[in-house]
Amino acid sequence: MKIGGDDRLQALIHSKKYAEDFKKYLNDKRVDQNDGVSGDKPWAFHVRYSDAGRKLCEKWGIIHTIWPRPELLNFKVPKMDENENIAYNVNFVFRPVSHLDPPEKWREFEVASAGQPEDNLINSINGKLVLMIDTSYPRDQIDKELSSWLDHYTEKSEKKARDSEIDIWEVYRKKEFENKNLLNITKELKEISGSPAYDVDVDKYYRQVRRAYKKASDFIEFIENNIRLLPR
Numbered sequence: 001m002k003i004g005g006d007d008r009l010q011a012l013i014h015s016k017k018y019a020e021d022f023k024k025y026l027n028d029k030r031v032d033q034n035d036g037v038s039g040d041k042p043w044a045f046h047v048r049y050s051d052a053g054r055k056l057c058e059k060w061g062i063i064h065t066i067w068p069r070p071e072l073l074n075f076k077v078p079k080m081d082e083n084e085n086i087a088y089n090v091n092f093v094f095r096p097v098s099h100l101d102p103p104e105k106w107r108e109f110e111v112a113s114a115g116q117p118e119d120n121l122i123n124s125i126n127g128k129l130v131l132m133i134d135t136s137y138p139r140d141q142i143d144k145e146l147s148s149w150l151d152h153y154t155e156k157s158e159k160k161a162r163d164s165e166i167d168i169w170e171v172y173r174k175k176e177f178e179n180k181n182l183l184n185i186t187k188e189l190k191e192i193s194g195s196p197a198y199d200v201d202v203d204k205y206y207r208q209v210r211r212a213y214k215k216a217s218d219f220i221e222f223i224e225n226n227i228r229l230l231p232r
Contacts, residue, residue, distance in 0.1 A: 001222050002155075005096070010169050011219040012066065014176075018224075019072035021056055025065065028052040035065050060227055071177040101126060129153050166208055172216035182209050 003011070012018050029035075033050030047064050049057065056065055070076075109125040122130050131149060133142060166189065174180045180188070186202070186209040187193055196203035 001218070003219055003222060007168075007219050008223060009066070011216070011223040012060070012062070013068045014072075014169065014172060014216070015068070015220050015224055016072060018060060019068035021059065022065070022068050023073065025052045025056040028055075069173070069177075071173070098128075100130065166212045168212040168216040168219075171209055171212040175213055182206065182213060185209055 029050045029052040033053075034048065035050050035053035036048045049064075053065050057063065106125050108127070109130075110123045111121065124130055129149075131146070133146070135142070171182075171185055171189075174185045174188075175182060183196070183206055186206045189209065190205045192199075192202055192205065194202045196206040
């Protein structure tokens, strides 16, 4: 399953399992320890961990802690701008490019044979492709070479028509946190009335909302089932 950084982050903060681990993290965190990030670039930042924060991040394979949706917690959470919170954290919690983890965090790696056993090269570490880039080459040559490697190891993204720009996470929240059924959510979002059994437009939008809810649920399930357990 291919999931972008924004949806990975949304799936994480909507995950009931992550929320339970986050509550345990808050309970275990020492008063004299804090978690935080200094620097605003993915290639130039420093993370400060508490003991509990490091444990949470290593379990979920994230760079630093992030608050779950407030609906998943049984206490008041710090007020924050949700859009700014998502935009900032997507750069640090989930991202497709990062520096190489130190060897003590290599729980698995694959070797690509170039012929003889002594020619074996590390192909991937912890499920991530490993490449060495010589930045002394001109940028256009690096881009061309890198593109050919990515063409070999990754599938090209296909642009798919969106379901009338339905926010899958808004649908999920209304269903899970406001206990609304999907038909009522459809009528609310599209400002329509009627029955999908007798109105083709209601049926069309109802199908879109059902797909949106399933997509969000599948993303959360994927995140929860692919927790990257790193060595303690």
